[in-house]
Amino acid sequence: MDIIFGRNKEEHPEPIKAEVQGQFPAWLQGTLLRNGPGMHTIGDTKYNHWFDGLALLHSFTFKNGEVYYRSKYLRSDTYNCNIEANRIVVSEFGTMAYPDPCKNIFAKAFTYLSHTIPEFTDNCLINIMKTGDDFYVTSETNFIRKINPQTLETLEKVDYSKYLAVNLATSHPHYDSAGNVLNMGTSIVEKGRTKYVIFKIPPSVPEKEKKKSCFKHLEVVCSIPSRSLLHPSYYHSFGMTENYIVFVEQPFKLDIVKMATAYFRGVNWASCLSFHKDDKTWFHFVDKKTKKEVSTKFYADALVLFHHINAYEEDGHIVFDIIAYKDNSLYDMFYLRNLVEDFEEKNKLSSRPTCKRFVVPLQYDKDAEVGSNLVRLPSTATAVKEKDGSIYCQPEILCEGIELPRINYDYNGKKYKYVFATGVQWSPVPTKIVKFNTQTKEMLHWGEDHCWPSEPVFVPSPDAKEEDDGVVLTCVVMSDPKQAPFLLILDAKTFKELGRARVDIDMHLDLHGIFIPEKGLKTEME
Numbered sequence: 264m265d266i267i268f269g270r271n272k273e274e275h276p277e278p279i280k281a282e283v284q285g286q287f288p289a290w291l292q293g294t295l296l297r298n299g300p301g302m303h304t305i306g307d308t309k310y311n312h313w314f315d316g317l318a319l320l321h322s323f324t325f326k327n328g329e330v331y332y333r334s335k336y337l338r339s340d341t342y343n344c345n346i347e348a349n350r351i352v353v354s355e356f357g358t359m360a361y362p363d364p365c366k367n368i369f370a371k372a373f374t375y376l377s378h379t380i381p382e383f384t385d386n387c388l389i390n391i392m393k394t395g396d397d398f399y400v401t402s403e404t405n406f407i408r409k410i411n412p413q414t415l416e417t418l419e420k421v422d423y424s425k426y427l428a429v430n431l432a433t434s435h436p437h438y439d440s441a442g443n444v445l446n447m448g449t450s451i452v453e454k455g456r457t458k459y460v461i462f463k464i465p466p467s468v469p470e471k472e473k474k475k476s477c478f479k480h481l482e483v484v485c486s487i488p489s490r491s492l493l494h495p496s497y498y499h500s501f502g503m504t505e506n507y508i509v510f511v512e513q514p515f516k517l518d519i520v521k522m523a524t525a526y527f528r529g530v531n532w533a534s535c536l537s538f539h540k541d542d543k544t545w546f547h548f549v550d551k552k553t554k555k556e557v558s559t560k561f562y563a564d565a566l567v568l569f570h571h572i573n574a575y576e577e578d579g580h581i582v583f584d585i586i587a588y589k590d591n592s593l594y595d596m597f598y599l600r601n602l603v604e605d606f607e608e609k610n611k612l613s614s615r616p617t618c619k620r621f622v623v624p625l626q627y628d629k630d631a632e633v634g635s636n637l638v639r640l641p642s643t644a645t646a647v648k649e650k651d652g653s654i655y656c657q658p659e660i661l662c663e664g665i666e667l668p669r670i671n672y673d674y675n676g677k678k679y680k681y682v683f684a685t686g687v688q689w690s691p692v693p694t695k696i697v698k699f700n701t702q703t704k705e706m707l708h709w710g711e712d713h714c715w716p717s718e719p720v721f722v723p724s725p726d727a728k729e730e731d732d733g734v735v736l737t738c739v740v741m742s743d744p745k746q747a748p749f750l751l752i753l754d755a756k757t758f759k760e761l762g763r764a765r766v767d768i769d770m771h772l773d774l775h776g777i778f779i780p781e782k783g784l785k786t787e788m789e
């Protein structure tokens with residue numbers, strides 16, 4: 264298994280023509296850009312966790328039925344410092360490192376409770392974000408890096424904390440119909456003021472200010488104080504309906520005192536996260552127009568969530584779908600020591616990913632009796648009025664065993680049917696990709712022996728009328744090293760294979776990606 268998880272991958276910065284089998288639709292012109300960890304050993308040092316690996320970007324470019332592949336390591340400051348020192352000198356999620364004393368750009372970044380937290384990493388290995396015509400790679404710290412989506416070269420480093428009070432920001436932003444980016448971050452640095460900040464980045468800057476960065480025009484939509492000043496919630500994504508931001512304050516929390524002392528104690532950031540199983544999960548809904556939070560207190564039982572799927576409004580309710588767990592065992596499974604031979608047998612999740620639908624009544628009869636269910640939609644989800652006026656929500660279970668969910672993003676914030684996701688059972692590694700109909704609960708699968716597919720990306724066809732008119736792209740790495748990895752294209756309606764493009768290289772397993780239609784790519788001349 265070391266082959267897939269732990270072994271360093273080579274970069275292939277020059278385009279490699281893939282061997283195409285089957286038919287790629289003529290309208291599919293553009294680039295699938297993906298991100299994930301590719302290097303876990305530097306000199307004699309090795310990262311502990313799969314999420315620590317140095318970011319390796321890769322892309323598949325579709326042009327007139329042909330497919331070209333390339334890959335390149337992100338030249339982050341983290342990458343450069345590590346490579347120069349020939350050892351790990353910058354801390355990541357699961358590995359605390361001690362910097363090179365002579366050359367240290369990762370010296371202390373901020374102090375809290377009179378202790379020091381070293382500057383966070385800019386190894387942005389999780390996702391890709393679009394602002395206007397520009398593309399950035401993202402992680403969960405205050406840094407993002409601009410990249411050239413064609414050559415995969417690394418460009419400027421952006422520090423969110425220069426523009427707003429956040430030390431962490433999600434790697435899963437949303438986009439509204441005007442092209443604004445909406446994202447959330449946490450401010451842990453101001454003593455006594457731990458808060459979550461929702462912010463908006465415009466796609467372009469006013470004409471007279473050309474060349475100035477869109478980050479200078481960033482706007483705070485709303486700040487939500489953390490329920491606990493020393494234990495803000497950890498979150499990997501959030502939801503967005505037409506009018507509201509949906510934020511789940513889960514009892515999987517960061518411990519700020521532990522973070523402030525981690526460096527001296529020689530422990531990693533991951534050990535500063537803990538699941539408080541007896542706490543509640545609080546829901547927050549922020550009206551994007553008024554920038555105010557809905558004042559009713561909505562809560563649910565303790566859960567752990569990484570990915571929101573979609574959220575929408577219906578008849579005075581907010582409906583939102585997430586993939587939830589009963590505990591935080593998922594992050595523990597990705598320690599490289601657990602991803603060894605036979606890990607599928609030995610390293611089982613103690614809680615299966617469950618697709619849950621919460622239905623939250625925003626408008627309800629204020630005179631309703633205590634104990635009554637306020638949900639007026641046909642769903643088994645409930646929202647029960649409590650004595651103190653708060654509302655206790657229990658979900659409808661839509662299905663089990665799916666992760667890395669994607670939708671047709673034209674339906675984000677709207678009532679929708681389809682989730683495209685990877686199929687996972689008790690192991691963290693996907694063996695299938697699935698199409699799930701949230702209304703009929705039907706599920707279609709694609710899977711083959713030795714195949715480990717990645718997060719499926721839906722691309723709508725140019726004349727799409729229905730939600731699933733288009734294709735699904737996924738990158739398949741092989742657990743059998745004798746077989747070459749490939750890009751798979753499925754008809755999104757039938758889930759039947761249209762074709763595959765094989766690239767005979769050692770490809771890395773990745774995390775997330777986006778499809779950039781050809782018209783969205785600036786030409787080299789611009």
Ligand SMILES: CC1=C(/C=C/C(C)=C/C=C/C(C)=C/C=O)C(C)(C)CCC1
Binds near residue numbers: 384389403404532569
């Ligand atoms: C470096 C760093 C962090 C990194 C978190 C990462 C890298 C999370 C990756 C999550 C993924 C890949 C989830 C997939 O579902 C924290 C804990 C935010 C806090 C402090 C510094």
Ligand SMILES: [Fe+2]
Binds near residue numbers: 435570775
């Ligand atoms: Fe994610």
